[in-house]
Amino acid sequence: MSDHNPGLRPWRDIARRQSRQIMVGNVPVGGGAPVTVQTMTNTLTTDAKATIDQIRRCEDAGVDIIRVSCPDEESTAALRQIVRASRVPIVADIHFHYKRALEAADAGAACLRINPGNIGSEARVREVVQAAKANNCSIRIGVNAGSLERDLLEKYGEPCPEALVESALDHIKLLQDQDFHEYKVAVKASDVFLAVAAYMQLAEAVDCPLHLGITEAGGLIGGTVKSAIGIGNLLWAGIGDTIRVSLSAEPEEEVRVGYEILKSLGIRTRGVKVISCPSCARQGFDVIRTVQALEERLQHINTPLSLSVLGCVVNGPGEARETDIGLTGGGNGKHMVYLSGVTDHTIQDENMVDHIVRLVEARAAEIEAANAEAEMTDAGTVQAAE
Numbered sequence: 001m002s003d004h005n006p007g008l009r010p011w012r013d014i015a016r017r018q019s020r021q022i023m024v025g026n027v028p029v030g031g032g033a034p035v036t037v038q039t040m041t042n043t044l045t046t047d048a049k050a051t052i053d054q055i056r057r058c059e060d061a062g063v064d065i066i067r068v069s070c071p072d073e074e075s076t077a078a079l080r081q082i083v084r085a086s087r088v089p090i091v092a093d094i095h096f097h098y099k100r101a102l103e104a105a106d107a108g109a110a111c112l113r114i115n116p117g118n119i120g121s122e123a124r125v126r127e128v129v130q131a132a133k134a135n136n137c138s139i140r141i142g143v144n145a146g147s148l149e150r151d152l153l154e155k156y157g158e159p160c161p162e163a164l165v166e167s168a169l170d171h172i173k174l175l176q177d178q179d180f181h182e183y184k185v186a187v188k189a190s191d192v193f194l195a196v197a198a199y200m201q202l203a204e205a206v207d208c209p210l211h212l213g214i215t216e217a218g219g220l221i222g223g224t225v226k227s228a229i230g231i232g233n234l235l236w237a238g239i240g241d242t243i244r245v246s247l248s249a250e251p252e253e254e255v256r257v258g259y260e261i262l263k264s265l266g267i268r269t270r271g272v273k274v275i276s277c278p279s280c281a282r283q284g285f286d287v288i289r290t291v292q293a294l295e296e297r298l299q300h301i302n303t304p305l306s307l308s309v310l311g312c313v314v315n316g317p318g319e320a321r322e323t324d325i326g327l328t329g330g331g332n333g334k335h336m337v338y339l340s341g342v343t344d345h346t347i348q349d350e351n352m353v354d355h356i357v358r359l360v361e362a363r364a365a366e367i368e369a370a371n372a373e374a375e376m377t378d379a380g381t382v383q384a385a386e
Contacts, residue, residue, distance in 0.1 A: 012266060016238040019209045022138045022182045024065050025089025025110030029138075029184060029242050030209030035235070035267055036064035036242040037258040038211070039251040040093070045075035045082070052085045054251060059087050061255040062270050062302065065242065067091040067113060076103035083108035091140060098124040105131040113140045116174035117149065117167075129178040138182040141171045144215055145189035159189065161197040168202055184208055184242065188215035192230040199234050209241035216246060223247040224257050228264075235265055269304035272360060275319050276309040283311030284329025285349055293353045303364035307356070308338075317343075325359050327352075339363075 021031025029036060039058055043050040045068055055066055070076045070092045083090050091111040092104030098119040101112050105128075112132060116125045116139075132139055145159035148167055156163040164187040175183055187202050189195040195214050203210060214230040217223035227245045234240050245254045245261070262268040274295060279287035291309050298307075306323040310316035313328055316336070320326025326338035333349045337359070347355055 014236060014238055014265065014267065017203055017210075017240075018207075019241055020181075020207050022184060022209055023136075024091070024138050027064055027089050027110075029065075033241070035240060035262060037062065037255055037262070037268075038065045038067060038091075038242055038244040039063055039254040039258075040067040040069070040244065041251060045069055045071075046078050048078045048081045048085075051078070051082050055082070055086050055088070057250075057252045058255055061252040061299075062259060063088055063251075063255045065089050065091060065111075066251075067093050067244075069093040070100050070104050071095070073100070073103065076100055076107055079104055079109065080107040094119075098128050101128045102131045105135040105137045108135070109137060111138045111140055113142050115141055115143070116171050122174075122177075125174050126178055129175065129180045132180065132182070138184065139175065139180070140211060141168060141175075141183055141185045142211075143167045143171070143185070143187045145191070145194060146215070159194065161194060161201050164189065164194075164198040165201045165205060169205065172206065172208070181208075184211050186211040186213060188213045188246075190214065190216040192226055195230050196233055199239055200237070203239045210239060212240040212243045213246055218248060220247055220249040220253060223249070227257065228261050232261055232265065235261070235267060270302055271304065272298045272301050273304070273306045274309065275306065275323060277311050277315065279311050282314065282329075284331060284333070284335055285311065285352065287311040287329070290353060294356060297353065297357050298360055301360060301364050303367050305360065305363055305367060307360060309356075324363055325356065327356060 019030040021028050021033060027036060041051050041054050043054050045051055051068065058066055066088055068079060068082060068090055070079060079092060089110035091113050092109035094101045094104060094112055094114040096118055101114050104112060114128065119125060119128065143164050145164060148159055148163055152163045152167055168185050168187050185202065185208055187198040189198065192214055199210060199212065212231050212234055214227045217226045231243055243258050245257045247254050259270050263273055274291060276291045277287055287309060308319040308323040308326040310319055311329040316328030320328055320338035321341040324340060328336045330336055334346045336343055337345050337347055
């Protein structure tokens with residue numbers, strides 16, 4: 001029920017920009033690979049245990065790639081232990097000091113976040129590129145409106161899309177001059193209009209993967225809204241190969257918001273997609289508290305499926321027909337439960353949340369079993385053909 005054939009709904013189709021593919025560790029980025037979700041740790045990197053614990057929470061939330069700041073030699077020393085413990089590729093965040101990039105590459109970083117033009121001479125850039133090549137590292141060029149080069153600010157008078165794109169192209173040239181092409185690029189700004197315009201211009205100028213983000217977006221609510229508008233607009237236009245939602249919130253929240261953006265556009269599906277009403281005087285149960293409880297209780301479900309929670313029968317049955325599991329409020333504390341769009345049974349207020357959680361877990365298990373059986377059948381067909 002939750003996966004519809006997009007070919008039957010052409011108005012939902014997104015034609016993705018064609019980019020070449022790079023590898024960040026074992027994760028492909030660009031070239032038609034799934035859009036990846038990234039975040040960044042905020043612990044002291046020198047505290048390897050705290051950083052690993054935070055990475056583990058992000059992994060549980062579904063992060064694909066995670067960035068770790070390496071401001072000093074002690075941090076790059078700790079990075080080796082962090083890389084060994086992480087189940088996802090680690091991007092080392094480097095600013096200005098090229099030796100940190102060399103150390104991070106040797107410590108096992110899958111990618112270096114560094115702007116080549118900010119680390120000094122051509123000889124230093126060459127050293128970083130050689131270290132990246134020797135350690136199979138990719139590089140992420142990260143242009144930011146808040147830290148544009150002085151000459152570009154003097155040329156353009158202020159941060160603008162043209163300035164961000166020119167900065168990106170200047171950094172790209174430094175890598176290409178060293179015959180290095182395993183890079184992705186970001187042109188971030190805290191202003192949504194500026195960021196979107198810069199990404200659209202850059203998408204026309206280069207063929208490398210693009211890392212999307214609205215930088216310094218704000219807190220959980222404000223930052224989510226700004227990121228959804230900016231990143232969502234670009235993804236809807238087919239632009240973007242990997243995303244990071246920058247929030248003044250814990251990194252795992254950034255991951256969850258990133259997936260919600262991708263789910264809303266049908267680009268990636270992970271976990272339970274909840275369709276719920278804002279509630280009103282017609283509601284047969286406390287919709288707001290019920291949805292809050294369900295979202296908290298269902299975070300462990302990774303299987304894509306849909307759940308509708310509607311307080312009354314105005315829109316409830318219609319939404320339930322389109323979801324794997326549906327709950328619609330009724331009178332006298334009796335509420336209708338739908339399975340695969342069909343009315344199945346009623347339930348009372350008591351233990352309602354527990355009941356829905358069990359139904360979701362059971363449905364997820366059914367889907368996973370069917371997927372495993374399909375994979376075994378496909379593998380058997382391939383073997384028979386060989």
